[in-house]
Amino acid sequence: MIEFEGVSKTYPDGTTAIEHLDLVVPSGSLTVFVGPSGCGKTTSMRMINRMVEPTTGRILVDGEDIAAVPTVSLRQSMGYVIQGAGLFPHRTALDNAATTLRLTGMSKAEARERARAALRLVRLRPELDDRFPSQLSGGQQQRVGVARALAADPPILLMDEPFSAVDPVVRAELQAELLRLRTTLSQTIVFVTHDIDEALLLGDRIAVFGPGGTLHQYAEPQTILERPADSFVAQMVGRDRGFRSLGFHADDLPVHPLGERDAQGSVTAPSPGGMVPESHTTDEPWRLQLDDEGGPVAWLRGESRIPAGDGHIPGAGLRSALDAVLASPADAAVVVEEGRAVGWLDRNTVLRALAAPADRS
Ligand SMILES: Nc1ncnc2c1ncn2[C@@H]1O[C@H](COP(=O)(O)OP(=O)(O)O)[C@@H](O)[C@H]1O
Numbered sequence: 001m002i003e004f005e006g007v008s009k010t011y012p013d014g015t016t017a018i019e020h021l022d023l024v025v026p027s028g029s030l031t032v033f034v035g036p037s038g039c040g041k042t043t044s045m046r047m048i049n050r051m052v053e054p055t056t057g058r059i060l061v062d063g064e065d066i067a068a069v070p071t072v073s074l075r076q077s078m079g080y081v082i083q084g085a086g087l088f089p090h091r092t093a094l095d096n097a098a099t100t101l102r103l104t105g106m107s108k109a110e111a112r113e114r115a116r117a118a119l120r121l122v123r124l125r126p127e128l129d130d131r132f133p134s135q136l137s138g139g140q141q142q143r144v145g146v147a148r149a150l151a152a153d154p155p156i157l158l159m160d161e162p163f164s165a166v167d168p169v170v171r172a173e174l175q176a177e178l179l180r181l182r183t184t185l186s187q188t189i190v191f192v193t194h195d196i197d198e199a200l201l202l203g204d205r206i207a208v209f210g211p212g213g214t215l216h217q218y219a220e221p222q223t224i225l226e227r228p229a230d231s232f233v234a235q236m237v238g239r240d241r242g243f244r245s246l247g248f249h250a251d252d253l254p255v256h257p258l259g260e261r262d263a264q265g266s267v268t269a270p271s272p273g274g275m276v277p278e279s280h281t282t283d284e285p286w287r288l289q290l291d292d293e294g295g296p297v298a299w300l301r302g303e304s305r306i307p308a309g310d311g312h313i314p315g316a317g318l319r320s321a322l323d324a325v326l327a328s329p330a331d332a333a334v335v336v337e338e339g340r341a342v343g344w345l346d347r348n349t350v351l352r353a354l355a356a357p358a359d360r361s
């Protein structure tokens with residue numbers, strides 16, 4: 001848990017970046033700080049790892065005032081990811097990912113081993129480990145940046161506009177990746193963005209900041225959409241935003257037919273078309289096992305059997321479609337109507353829709 005208690009920050013030149021902030025970030029949550037440029041988001045985040053010291057007030061982590069915690073040990077407990085990844089240009093992806101571990105005094109061999117595991121966690125292909133940042137795409141660099149922050153397995157992850165410098169499709173892919181990581185990791189994440197769509201997609205809780213470093217609303221995404229606290233927040237989210245980006249949106253997407261059932265009652269999963277995800281390998285396809293009524297049971301491939309879950313129910317919105325894609329080892333959201341699988345949405349279609357929510361009103 002991270003607590004801001006009456007925190008203000010005025011820089012030496014007289015600029016007030018944050019004005020009396022009271023806010024609690026619950027443990028294990030993904031809390032988003034959102035607002036226009038210059039409203040104090042980065043300042044607030046940097047006060048958590050003491051890169052910036054508050055002028056008044058205090059910040060507690062798990063009940064302890066961080067002013068009393070040595071900055072070295074404080075920062076070791078917090079991963080930090082920034083826009084453009086901030087990688088060392090003359091170090092390979094692997095050595096970049098190992099950087100923070102090396103700072104803790106870990107041996108090179110052990111640091112590399114753990115860095116390698118972190119790179120696999122963010123689904124960077126192993127053959128890219130030895131490349132330098134200039135030899136990686138923007139999205140791949142960003143994955144390395146996230147791996148570096150995760151390598152030491154810190155309880156807190158601070159992410160400052162981490163996906164702002166990549167193109168919309170790659171950005172949607174990285175957003176989906178972060179949501180997927182959250183199903184297995186328990187970190188408390190503070191995520192800064194100026195993009196309200198990104199905030200609504202990723203956040204369990206959203207803090208909306210405005211000019212002068214004031215907090216306008218701190219609530220769950222649904223509340224922000226349905227009951228904006230004031231006209232500033234209402235303007236940020238837009239009048240029909242809830243309908244557009246989280247509501248019926250996914251219903252416009254093309255549903256691919258299921259195909260023929262085989263003798264075991266299963267159907268072959270679609271192969272991801274177009275953009276190939278980092279993890280995609282060309283081995284045999286996953287098969288979706290159906291029960292007698294046509295309901296999804298499990299994904300099958302070789303010895304692997306993964307429960308199929310509830311799939312995506314039409315009308316449940318884009319977030320539900322994304323959750324179904326993330327839950328599927330085949331990167332396909334099974335569309336389920338009245339308990340029956342009727343088709344699927346492929347991963348790339350869902351990611352592209354996420355990347356361009358405003359186009360599809
Ligand atoms: N080191 C600094 N010295 C003086 N003013 C600063 C400094 N860093 C940020 N500011 C000012 O504080 C305000 C908030 O900045 P920042 O926290 O970076 O906002 P955001 O991340 O929301 O864009 C801005 O007016 C910015 O110009």
Ligand SMILES: [Mg+2]
Binds near residue numbers: 041042043
């Ligand atoms: Mg900023």
